[in-house]
Amino acid sequence: QVLLVESGGGLVQAGGSLRLSCVASGRTLSTYYIGWFRQAPGKEREFVGAIKWSSGSTWYSDSVKGRFTISRDTAKNTISMQMNSLKPEDTANYYCGATGQNTVFSARSYAYWGQGTQVTVSS
Numbered sequence: 358q359v360l361l362v363e364s365g366g367g368l369v370q371a372g373g374s375l376r377l378s379c380v381a382s383g384r385t386l387s388t389y390y391i392g393w394f395r396q397a398p399g400k401e402r403e404f405v406g407a408i409k410w411s412s413g414s415t416w417y418s419d420s421v422k423g424r425f426t427i428s429r430d431t432a433k434n435t436i437s438m439q440m441n442s443l444k445p446e447d448t449a450n451y452y453c454g455a456t457g458q459n460t461v462f463s464a465r466s467y468a469y470w471g472q473g474t475q476v477t478v479s480s
Protein backbone atom coordinates (compact mmCIF):
# COMPACT_ATOMS: atom_id res chain seq x y z
CA GLN A 358 0.00 0.00 0.00
CA VAL A 359 1.08 3.56 -0.71
CA LEU A 360 0.04 6.39 1.59
CA LEU A 361 -0.01 9.87 0.06
CA VAL A 362 -0.38 13.18 1.87
CA GLU A 363 -0.71 16.47 -0.02
CA SER A 364 0.00 19.95 1.27
CA GLY A 365 0.66 23.45 0.00
CA GLY A 366 -2.74 24.57 -1.22
CA GLY A 367 -4.16 27.97 -0.45
CA LEU A 368 -5.61 31.19 -1.79
CA VAL A 369 -3.60 33.15 -4.35
CA GLN A 370 -4.28 35.97 -6.79
CA ALA A 371 -4.28 35.38 -10.52
CA GLY A 372 -0.72 35.43 -11.82
CA GLY A 373 0.66 34.16 -8.55
CA SER A 374 2.39 30.90 -7.65
CA LEU A 375 1.96 27.96 -5.31
CA ARG A 376 3.97 24.84 -4.66
CA LEU A 377 2.14 21.64 -3.81
CA SER A 378 3.84 18.70 -2.16
CA CYS A 379 2.89 15.03 -1.98
CA VAL A 380 4.71 12.90 0.57
CA ALA A 381 4.60 9.16 -0.07
CA SER A 382 5.12 6.33 2.39
CA GLY A 383 4.60 2.60 2.43
CA ARG A 384 5.77 0.66 -0.59
CA THR A 385 8.85 1.62 -2.52
CA LEU A 386 7.94 3.92 -5.38
CA SER A 387 10.47 2.55 -7.85
CA THR A 388 7.78 0.97 -10.04
CA TYR A 389 5.19 3.72 -9.68
CA TYR A 390 4.04 6.77 -11.51
CA ILE A 391 2.79 9.67 -9.39
CA GLY A 392 0.08 11.80 -10.92
CA TRP A 393 -1.54 15.09 -10.03
CA PHE A 394 -5.21 15.53 -10.74
CA ARG A 395 -7.66 18.26 -9.88
CA GLN A 396 -11.37 18.34 -9.34
CA ALA A 397 -13.63 21.37 -9.29
CA PRO A 398 -17.17 21.21 -7.85
CA GLY A 399 -19.53 19.43 -10.22
CA LYS A 400 -16.72 18.35 -12.56
CA GLU A 401 -14.82 15.13 -13.13
CA ARG A 402 -11.33 14.60 -11.82
CA GLU A 403 -8.96 16.04 -14.43
CA PHE A 404 -5.39 15.01 -15.23
CA VAL A 405 -2.84 17.75 -14.56
CA GLY A 406 0.52 16.02 -14.79
CA ALA A 407 2.54 12.97 -13.79
CA ILE A 408 6.08 11.81 -13.12
CA LYS A 409 7.70 8.41 -13.40
CA TRP A 410 9.46 7.87 -10.12
CA SER A 411 12.33 5.81 -11.46
CA SER A 412 13.36 8.12 -14.31
CA GLY A 413 11.82 11.49 -13.53
CA SER A 414 10.06 11.62 -16.89
CA THR A 415 7.08 13.95 -16.80
CA TRP A 416 3.82 14.51 -18.66
CA TYR A 417 1.48 17.49 -18.52
CA SER A 418 -1.96 18.42 -19.71
CA ASP A 419 -2.08 21.10 -22.37
CA SER A 420 -3.85 23.45 -19.97
CA VAL A 421 -0.88 23.62 -17.59
CA LYS A 422 2.08 22.92 -19.86
CA GLY A 423 4.66 25.64 -19.49
CA ARG A 424 3.17 26.88 -16.21
CA PHE A 425 3.38 23.83 -13.92
CA THR A 426 6.48 21.77 -13.19
CA ILE A 427 6.55 18.41 -11.42
CA SER A 428 9.68 17.15 -9.70
CA ARG A 429 10.63 14.52 -7.16
CA ASP A 430 12.99 14.28 -4.22
CA THR A 431 13.92 10.62 -3.90
CA ALA A 432 15.61 11.14 -0.52
CA LYS A 433 12.44 12.60 0.97
CA ASN A 434 9.92 10.48 -0.98
CA THR A 435 8.28 13.71 -2.01
CA ILE A 436 6.73 14.84 -5.27
CA SER A 437 6.32 18.55 -5.79
CA MET A 438 4.37 20.57 -8.30
CA GLN A 439 5.38 24.19 -8.83
CA MET A 440 2.44 26.14 -10.20
CA ASN A 441 3.17 29.51 -11.79
CA SER A 442 1.03 32.06 -13.62
CA LEU A 443 -2.05 30.72 -11.91
CA LYS A 444 -5.45 31.44 -13.40
CA PRO A 445 -8.93 31.43 -11.84
CA GLU A 446 -9.72 28.32 -13.88
CA ASP A 447 -6.97 26.49 -11.96
CA THR A 448 -9.19 26.65 -8.86
CA ALA A 449 -9.88 23.09 -7.68
CA ASN A 450 -9.06 20.46 -5.13
CA TYR A 451 -5.72 18.95 -6.13
CA TYR A 452 -4.95 15.28 -5.54
CA CYS A 453 -1.85 13.18 -5.98
CA GLY A 454 -2.21 9.54 -6.88
CA ALA A 455 0.01 6.53 -7.43
CA THR A 456 -0.26 3.95 -10.18
CA GLY A 457 1.85 1.08 -11.41
CA GLN A 458 0.39 1.47 -14.91
CA ASN A 459 1.74 3.76 -17.62
CA THR A 460 -1.75 5.00 -18.50
CA VAL A 461 -1.08 8.03 -16.33
CA PHE A 462 -3.72 10.24 -17.95
CA SER A 463 -6.67 8.25 -16.60
CA ALA A 464 -7.80 8.58 -12.99
CA ARG A 465 -9.11 5.02 -13.18
CA SER A 466 -5.52 3.76 -13.42
CA TYR A 467 -4.66 4.98 -9.94
CA ALA A 468 -4.91 2.65 -6.98
CA TYR A 469 -3.89 5.13 -4.31
CA TRP A 470 -4.94 8.72 -3.63
CA GLY A 471 -4.20 11.41 -1.13
CA GLN A 472 -6.87 13.43 0.63
CA GLY A 473 -6.45 16.49 -1.57
CA THR A 474 -5.48 20.10 -1.04
CA GLN A 475 -7.57 23.08 -2.09
CA VAL A 476 -6.20 25.69 -4.48
CA THR A 477 -8.21 28.85 -5.00
CA VAL A 478 -7.14 31.50 -7.50
CA SER A 479 -8.90 34.84 -7.27
CA SER A 480 -9.28 37.16 -10.24
